[in-house]
Each structure stands twice: as C-alpha cells, then as structure tokens.
Amino acid sequence: MNKFIILVYFILVTGQQLVAQKYIARQGRIALFSYTPVENIKAENNQVLSIIDLSKGRIAVSMLMHAFIFEKALMREHFNESYVESDIYPKATFEGEIIDFEPLLAGEQTRIIKGNFTMHGVSQELEIKAKINYVDDGYQLSGNFEAIVDDYHIKIPPLLAGNIAKVISVDFKFEYEPYQE
Amino acid sequence: MNKIICFLLVLPLFVWGQDDLLDEIDTVAVSGAYEIAAFKGLKLINLETTKMVSHRQFFFVVSHRFGSVKTGIEDFFGLDQAVTRLNFIYGISDGINVGISRSSFQKTYETSLKLRLARQAPSGFPVTIVWFNSLQLNGFLDEQELPELKLEHRLGYASQLLVSRKVSRDVSIELVPTFFHDNLVPLEEQDNSQFALGFGGRYKFSKRCAITVDYGLHLNRAENSPFVNPLSVGLDIETGGHVFQLHFTNAQPMNINNFLGEATGDWGKGDVYFGFNILRVF
Numbered sequence: 001m002n003k004f005i006i007l008v009y010f011i012l013v014t015g016q017q018l019v020a021q022k023y024i025a026r027q028g029r030i031a032l033f034s035y036t037p038v039e040n041i042k043a044e045n046n047q048v049l050s051i052i053d054l055s056k057g058r059i060a061v062s063m064l065m066h067a068f069i070f071e072k073a074l075m076r077e078h079f080n081e082s083y084v085e086s087d088i089y090p091k092a093t094f095e096g097e098i099i100d101f102e103p104l105l106a107g108e109q110t111r112i113i114k115g116n117f118t119m120h121g122v123s124q125e126l127e128i129k130a131k132i133n134y135v136d137d138g139y140q141l142s143g144n145f146e147a148i149v150d151d152y153h154i155k156i157p158p159l160l161a162g163n164i165a166k167v168i169s170v171d172f173k174f175e176y177e178p179y180q181e
Numbered sequence: 182m183n184k185i186i187c188f189l190l191v192l193p194l195f196v197w198g199q200d201d202l203l204d205e206i207d208t209v210a211v212s213g214a215y216e217i218a219a220f221k222g223l224k225l226i227n228l229e230t231t232k233m234v235s236h237r238q239f240f241f242v243v244s245h246r247f248g249s250v251k252t253g254i255e256d257f258f259g260l261d262q263a264v265t266r267l268n269f270i271y272g273i274s275d276g277i278n279v280g281i282s283r284s285s286f287q288k289t290y291e292t293s294l295k296l297r298l299a300r301q302a303p304s305g306f307p308v309t310i311v312w313f314n315s316l317q318l319n320g321f322l323d324e325q326e327l328p329e330l331k332l333e334h335r336l337g338y339a340s341q342l343l344v345s346r347k348v349s350r351d352v353s354i355e356l357v358p359t360f361f362h363d364n365l366v367p368l369e370e371q372d373n374s375q376f377a378l379g380f381g382g383r384y385k386f387s388k389r390c391a392i393t394v395d396y397g398l399h400l401n402r403a404e405n406s407p408f409v410n411p412l413s414v415g416l417d418i419e420t421g422g423h424v425f426q427l428h429f430t431n432a433q434p435m436n437i438n439n440f441l442g443e444a445t446g447d448w449g450k451g452d453v454y455f456g457f458n459i460l461r462v463f
Contacts, residue, residue, distance in 0.1 A: 022205075051206050060206060062206045072238065077217050081218045087350060157389065159421070160420070
C-alpha cells in the first residue's frame with residue numbers, strides 16, 4: 001500500500017514537470033519608434049528576457065529600461081532621466097496569456113496575447129497580436145503594438161511636444177529555447 | 182508524524198501550481214550601469230563639470246558675462262560691457278574630449294583636453310573622476326607696449342581633477358583641485374604657479390531645472406593682490422537639445438587661469454556680473 005502511494009506521488013510530481021514545459025528567450029529584441037514631422041527617434045534593447053509556460057499558455061517579459069540604446073547618447077540620458085525615470089522604475093514588464101495557443105502546431109500561428117504591461121510604475125491591460133512560429137524545438141514570437149505615452153504617466157513638456165510622438169510604436173521579436181530549471 | 186510526512190509530500194504539488202512566471206526571469210541585477218547626468222552642463226557655472234561629450238558628438242557653447250550690474254541703468258546693468266566666449270567641444274570617445282575656444286576677455290584662445298578616469302556606479306566606484314587640461318594664449322598683450330614680449334609670455338596652463346558625486350537624484354557635488362601656471366602674471370609678487378580648490382554643486386528642484394553654485398578658493402594669492410575668489414550662483418534649464426545656464430558671478434572672465442586668478446567683483450558691494458552659458462548639441 002505504502003509503495004503504491006509513493007509510486008502515485010512520483011508519477012504526479014514528475015508527470016507535472018513533463019507537462020509544465022517552459023521556453024525562455026534571453027536576448028529578445030524590443031525596438032521603440034517615435035515618428036514626428038520634426039524628427040524620428042529610434043531605440044533598441046537586445047537584452048529582453050521572456051519566458052513561456054506551454055502548459056498554461058502564459059508568457060512573461062522583463063526588460064531593463066537603461067538597456068535601450070539610442071542613436072544619440074544624450075537621447076538615452078534624457079529617456080532614462082526625464083521620461084521613464086529608470087532610477088525609480090528600472091524595469092518594464094509584461095505578464096499575460098496567449099489565447100488559444102497550440103504549442104504543437106507546426107509552422108506559423110497568429111494569436112492574441114492578453115495581459116498587463118507595466119512601465120513607469122503604471123499597468124495597462126493590452127491585447128497584442130503576435131505571430132508564433134514553431135521551428136526546431138524552439139519558438140519565434142514577433143509583432144508590434146502601440147503605447148500611448150500619456151497612459152503611463154510620462155509627461156512630454158510642451159516645448160518638446162513637436163519632437164516626441166504621443167504614440168510610440170513598439171516592435172518585439174523573441175526566440176525561445178527549452179528552459180532547464 | 183504521518184500527517185507531517187503527508188503534508189511535506191503534498192506540498193510540492195501546490196507550490197508548483199502557484200509559481201509566478203515573471204519571478205523566474207526577475208533574476209537580473211538592476212544596478213550594473215553607471216550613474217548618469219550628475220550635471221546638465223559641461224560647466225557648473227565657471228568650473229568645469231564631469232559631464233563628457235559623447236562619442237562623435239559635437240557641443241557648441243556660447244557664454245556671456247555682462248558688465249557689472251553695479252553701474253545700473255547707465256550701462257543697462259552691464260549690457261554694454263559684455264565678455265563673450267565661443268567654445269567648441271568634440272567627443273573623440275565617451276571618455277576623451279577636445280575643445281577649442283575664443284574669449285573676448287584679453288582676446289584669449291584656449292585648447293583643452295578632457296579625460297575621464299573613473300565613473301560613479303550605484304554599487305561600485307563612489308565618484309566620477311575627470312582630468313581636465315587647458316592651454317591658453319593671451320592675444321591682448323601688445324608688443325608695442327612690451328618690447329621684450331615673446332610668445333611664451335602669452336601662455337598659461339591649467340590642470341585640474343574634477344571629482345564629482347551624484348549624491349541623490351537631485352543633488353550632485355563636485356570638488357576641483359586645480360594647478361595653474363601663467364608665464365606672465367599681472368602682479369610681481371604673485372607666484373606664476375598657483376593652486377586653487379574649486380567646489381560646487383547643483384540641486385534639481387524640478388525635472389528640468391536646477392540651482393547651481395560654485396566657488397574657487399585660491400591657495401597662494403599674493404598678499405597685496407587686488408583679485409578675489411570667484412563665487413557664482415545660477416539656474417540651469419534643460420530643454421532637450423539645449424541647456425541654458427543663467428547666473429550671477431563676481432568673475433567676469435571665463436577661462437580657468439582668469440576667473441581663478443583675476444576675478445575682481447565684490448558680492449558685498451553688489452559688484453557682480455550677470456551671465457549665461459548656452460549649450461547646443463549637434
């Protein structure tokens with residue numbers, strides 16, 4: 001009887017681990033674009049972390065704000081100091097669910113990802129359309145969305161309103177590989 | 182006892198179900214970067230700051246010191262007696278800057294070399310250290326009046342260590358031990374080689390505005406020297422591509438050897454100069 005219980009226990013514990021497979025992306029890329037008639041500003045972060053839990057279709061993303069690289073060093077300084085205030089809010093994160101995700105579907109699938117994006121200490125619920133591609137025991141995920149600067153309580157001074165767009169376009173691309181804990 | 186074993190065995194099943202995906206990637210240390218923007222401008226007011234021009238960037242600085250406000254409406258509070266300095270600074274790399282300038286005070290030409298030696302990091306080195314060197318040429322000395330004058334008499338040198346610390350988001354302080362040498366000094370009793378200790382700081386009272394103050398303590402001034410130590414207070418306004426610095430100072434000249442060695446104003450008598458530095462980034 002005791003042996004049976006132990007057997008059931010190990011099947012439960014190890015079985016769960018088999019189902020709960022996770023994939024991680026360590027060098028995800030997120031690019032920000034601000035288009036105005038005065039100037040276009042672009043920033044890129046190539047060190048974005050993301051993880052997918054296949055069993056629940058859940059996804060999480062975490063990025064350091066000071067890892068965004070701009071064309072001009074002074075832009076990066078202003079971005080960190082005056083806008084996203086990265087000394088107080090060093091990270092931006094996303095946590096959500098890939099709706100109707102089919103992990104074993106070969107090739108490309110387009111899915112809606114629903115979740116909370118937190119930046120500058122403010123959370124917003126977003127629905128983002130993303131392409132997911134299953135290749136060679138890994139996943140590629142890419143897409144874009146638009147972030148309204150004001151939604152995240154980031155103030156653009158009137159003097160610079162012409163230089164910085166009110167809506168920032170965000171591109172993302174991740175390549176996931178199996179994650180061993 | 183059995184219950185406890187049972188509980189311990191069942192525990193992982195629950196723990197597994199409650200983990201947070203975000204926590205699993207929340208492992209990266211936040212503080213690895215350097216402190217940024219201890220100062221907005223390349224100058225505090227008169228003293229150089231530890232701010233560097235970035236790689237391949239080009240700064241243009243226009244500085245004015247009007248005449249003494251003491252003269253009142255006759256000179257329109259100094260407007261008629263302005264001293265102007267134009268300064269170009271280029272970033273060869275993030276840690277190496279070169280500059281060239283011309284000031285209307287004694288027709289002074291100056292070249293400078295600025296090297297960053299260490300950077301303040303949140304969990305690392307406590308201060309930023311920059312080594313600033315300049316060579317200046319006095320173009321005002323007249324060979325008609327001084328027949329013995331040679332090129333070397335026009336030259337002056339300065340070398341200073343800029344040591345700054347961003348104490349908090351709003352407060353930064355700086356200490357500037359300085360050595361400077363004039364081949365020709367206005368006063369016979371004055372040593373050609375002079376030492377000074379500059380210090381100052383800024384307080385940011387809003388996102389884009391800061392109050393600044395700096396002072397230069399001359400350490401071996403001649404006893405009968407008419408010159409005084411420069412004290413300045415100012416306001417920094419940062420607008421993206423420009424930094425505007427407005428200030429009152431008792432030193433009209435803007436080159437190191439001149440404002441440390443030849444300041445003449447007197448705060449007590451209201452004999453101070455209004456001035457500004459405007460930085461433009463290209």
